[in-house]
Amino acid sequence: xxxxxxxxxxxxxxxxxxxxxxxxxxxxxxxxxxxxxxxxxxxxxxxxxxxxxxxxxxxxxxxxxxxxxxxxxxxxxxxxxxxxxxxxxxxxxxxxxxxxxxxxxxxxxxxxxxx
Amino acid sequence: xxxxxxxxxxxxxxxxxxxxxxxxxxxxxxxxxxxxxxxxxxxxxxxxxxxxxxxxxxxxxxxxxxxxxxxxxxxxxxxxxxxxxxxxxxxxxxxxxxxxxxxxxxxxxx
Numbered sequence: 001x002x003x004x005x006x007x008x009x010x011x012x013x014x015x016x017x018x019x020x021x022x023x024x025x026x027x028x029x030x031x032x033x034x035x036x037x038x039x040x041x042x043x044x045x046x047x048x049x050x051x052x053x054x055x056x057x058x059x060x061x062x063x064x065x066x067x068x069x070x071x072x073x074x075x076x077x078x079x080x081x082x083x084x085x086x087x088x089x090x091x092x093x094x095x096x097x098x099x100x101x102x103x104x105x106x107x108x109x110x111x112x113x114x115x
Numbered sequence: 116x117x118x119x120x121x122x123x124x125x126x127x128x129x130x131x132x133x134x135x136x137x138x139x140x141x142x143x144x145x146x147x148x149x150x151x152x153x154x155x156x157x158x159x160x161x162x163x164x165x166x167x168x169x170x171x172x173x174x175x176x177x178x179x180x181x182x183x184x185x186x187x188x189x190x191x192x193x194x195x196x197x198x199x200x201x202x203x204x205x206x207x208x209x210x211x212x213x214x215x216x217x218x219x220x221x222x223x224x225x
Contacts, residue, residue: 107157
């Protein structure tokens with residue numbers, strides 16, 4: 001099936017520094033790329049998303065970049081805080097015509113922010 | 116916020132037994148999904164549905180069935196539970212873009 005690759009799987013940064021997570025996708029028709037944050041024992045929650053008609057989107061300390069030609073997108077967290085420590089998932093939408101849409105997730109990045 | 120309710124929240128099942136995981140959404144969303152989460156594998160799609168009385172296979176459907184009797188309800192059925200199906204299962208719904216997840220069901224097969 002369609003794949004979304006996500007790297008790194010583990011990311012450790014110092015408080016106040018930046019953290020970057022990179023993803024790549026296969027289907028050039030994918031047009032929606034969300035990012036989810038999952039705290040331990042909780043469900044994943046949407047933190048930011050970008051559509052294929054944009055190259056950059058920022059919400060406070062979160063920046064998402066999309067390179068459609070390279071089929072890559074990335075999440076950048078500036079000025080990280082201990083509260084940013086969590087699992088992060090990228091995803092890409094895949095449309096299967098009469099079978100509807102699917103959202104394919106990467107394997108996740110465990111971010112640890114050290115005080 | 117969109118509401119997706121899963122039941123049970125945790126379950127211990129015996130190998131070879133039948134397990135049904137239930138999901139209910141009150142958001143009038145067309146799409147519903149069942150994902151499985153395992154360490155090192157992220158979230159993998161088992162089955163999904165975009166309309167009542169119809170289901171589609173996801174990426175890892177083997178050993179699972181799904182049922183969408185109404186727009187609000189979407190069940191995941193393990194006819195013969197196996198040890199390898201021990202995992203956390205998430206149901207989700209979406210109107211087409213943002214996906215809203217339930218709290219998850221922790222299934223342990225012994």
